Amino acid sequence: MKETTNKIWIGWLAFLFIVVHFSFIIIYAFPATISHSKLKAFATPYVEPIFAQTWGMFAPCPTVNSTIEIKFYFENDSTEWDNPVTDAANRHSYLRGSHHGEIVLAASNLYYWLSLDLNMLNVTIGDDFPTDRMAEFYDGYSYYKIQNFIRGNGWYLYDSKVESALIRFYLEDVVSGEEGMITLPKFYLN
Amino acid sequence: MLKRIPEIFLRPFPYWEKIEFFRKILYVFLLFNAITLLPIAHELFSYNGIVGSVGWNTNYPWYEQGSRALLNVLNHPVNSNHPWIAYCFVYGQIALLISGLLNFLPRLTAVLLYFVTANLFVKGYLMFTGGEALISILLFYLIFIQQASGKQLKNGAPQFSVLQNVLNNTFYWVVIIQICVLYFFSTLYKLIDPYWVNGEALMHISKVDTFSSSAMYVLFADHPLLSMIGTYAVLLYQGVFPILVWFKRIKIPFLMIGVIFHLSIAFGMGIFTFGVIMILTYVLFLDQHHIHWIKKRILRK
Numbered sequence: 001m002k003e004t005t006n007k008i009w010i011g012w013l014a015f016l017f018i019v020v021h022f023s024f025i026i027i028y029a030f031p032a033t034i035s036h037s038k039l040k041a042f043a044t045p046y047v048e049p050i051f052a053q054t055w056g057m058f059a060p061c062p063t064v065n066s067t068i069e070i071k072f073y074f075e076n077d078s079t080e081w082d083n084p085v086t087d088a089a090n091r092h093s094y095l096r097g098s099h100h101g102e103i104v105l106a107a108s109n110l111y112y113w114l115s116l117d118l119n120m121l122n123v124t125i126g127d128d129f130p131t132d133r134m135a136e137f138y139d140g141y142s143y144y145k146i147q148n149f150i151r152g153n154g155w156y157l158y159d160s161k162v163e164s165a166l167i168r169f170y171l172e173d174v175v176s177g178e179e180g181m182i183t184l185p186k187f188y189l190n
Numbered sequence: 191m192l193k194r195i196p197e198i199f200l201r202p203f204p205y206w207e208k209i210e211f212f213r214k215i216l217y218v219f220l221l222f223n224a225i226t227l228l229p230i231a232h233e234l235f236s237y238n239g240i241v242g243s244v245g246w247n248t249n250y251p252w253y254e255q256g257s258r259a260l261l262n263v264l265n266h267p268v269n270s271n272h273p274w275i276a277y278c279f280v281y282g283q284i285a286l287l288i289s290g291l292l293n294f295l296p297r298l299t300a301v302l303l304y305f306v307t308a309n310l311f312v313k314g315y316l317m318f319t320g321g322e323a324l325i326s327i328l329l330f331y332l333i334f335i336q337q338a339s340g341k342q343l344k345n346g347a348p349q350f351s352v353l354q355n356v357l358n359n360t361f362y363w364v365v366i367i368q369i370c371v372l373y374f375f376s377t378l379y380k381l382i383d384p385y386w387v388n389g390e391a392l393m394h395i396s397k398v399d400t401f402s403s404s405a406m407y408v409l410f411a412d413h414p415l416l417s418m419i420g421t422y423a424v425l426l427y428q429g430v431f432p433i434l435v436w437f438k439r440i441k442i443p444f445l446m447i448g449v450i451f452h453l454s455i456a457f458g459m460g461i462f463t464f465g466v467i468m469i470l471t472y473v474l475f476l477d478q479h480h481i482h483w484i485k486k487r488i489l490r491k
Binding site: 007008009010011012014015017018021022025026029030031033034048049050051052053054055056057058059060061062063064065089092093096097098099101102103104105106107108109110144145147148149151152153155156174175 | 195196197198199200222226227228229230233234238239240241242243245257258261262308312314316317318319320323324326327330352353356359360363364367368371372375376378379380382383385386390391394395397398399400401403404456457460461462464
């Protein structure tokens with residue numbers, strides 16, 4: 001009899017675990033506009049990093065076509081403006097499931113992180129980069145990601161160490177049709 | 191009703207065959223994924239690759255960072271001068287997947303596979319999508335669903351200890367609920383986005399090169415009506431998934447619609463890993479005889 005009661009308690013504990021586990025996940029996952037920031041802060045230590053997940057899945061809907069171009073400067077040489085993912089994008093268009101898709105995603109995700117910083121700097125398509133606000137850019141989401149992207153692509157595409165680089169993003173808003181190019185200040189990689 | 195709740199977790203684990211089948215196809219897909227990523231392993235996973243490092247928290251020693259440090263091993267500065275560490279993870283993952291497929295030391299393999307895979311996916315975040323995060327979470331849950339130590343019931347089903355049995359039942363439901371929660375929030379986030387609500391989302395996404403293809407462009411870019419039908423169909427499917435997937439009569443046709451939906455994400459939009467992993471999770475919603483049917487087809491028995 002006692003053993004049966006103990007087993008029932010184990011069953012209830014398992015149920016309680018599921019309730020608590022998903023309560024934390026649900027509190028964490030609710031959009032910021034609906035959730036309370038204090039509640040989310042309470043759930044975060046439990047959820048991150050093991051149960052963290054992107055919940056939006058194309059929400060907000062992506063509406064900007066971005067193309068990256070980089071001008072690499074090596075110790076004794078430099079390149080023309082070049083889109084580092086052109087080849088991968090071409091192959092990805094007919095070869096789904098290969099590693100080319102990841103390279104294309106890297107460029108797209110890089111623009112996503114930059115767009116968060118551009119929003120913070122109140123930069124819209126067609127504006128110049130506000131060079132007087134570099135300190136904020138350094139502290140933003142994208143600066144070091146872009147630096148890594150340049151350095152890594154220098155090795156990947158040219159097998160050379162990049163000394164510095166210029167990077168620009170050609171942007172097209174697919175809803176409004178607005179187009180523009182934003183060139184970031186030169187990146188030094190030493 | 192109340193008496194049935196603990197019973198769900200205490201009854202002899204009835205889904206062993208299904209979960210083992212799911213584990214195997216997940217491992218096969220992960221193996222395919224790991225091999226296809228080998229040509230860019232350095233760019234993805236090494237400290238000085240294209241993705242680079244997200245950094246290491248130097249304010250706290252690693253043992254005070256908890257699970258964050260455990261899943262951030264490849265971003266530690268020591269990797270900068272020791273690129274072989276990343277390659278140990280890359281080839282370790284492949285070896286562990288093979289070990290898992292061969293059922294060699296399954297408990298240890300499950301733990302190590304989670305550790306290695308989660309670290310790789312955290313390291314390569316810039317080239318990944320929600321699919322990789324979902325794989326990490328599923329691998330973590332699968333650590334707790336383990337086989338019996340050779341004992342069998344009279345009907346040939348494996349026999350588990352009381353604790354292992356409760357863990358198996360519990361984490362089986364955790365995996366199932368995780369998928370339903372994923373669909374619920376995916377719908378919720380879309381419902382607060384104006385382009386999903388007004389039915390234009392697919393039209394706009396089809397014009398964004400990274401997430402489109404020529405077929406998708408032809409279908410949706412200049413056809414607002416088709417876009418509206420497609421957008422609302424996606425919203426409807428995702429929104430009703432956590433409910434309709436439990437109705438036995440309509441489950442199979444409903445999941446077939448989901449397979450088509452996720453195949454179009456994998457091939458039409460090019461988000462391959464996410465599209466495929468979602469289809470694989472549908473195995474968990476099938477009944478036993480469906481699993482038998484699929485296994486027979488695969489093994490051609």
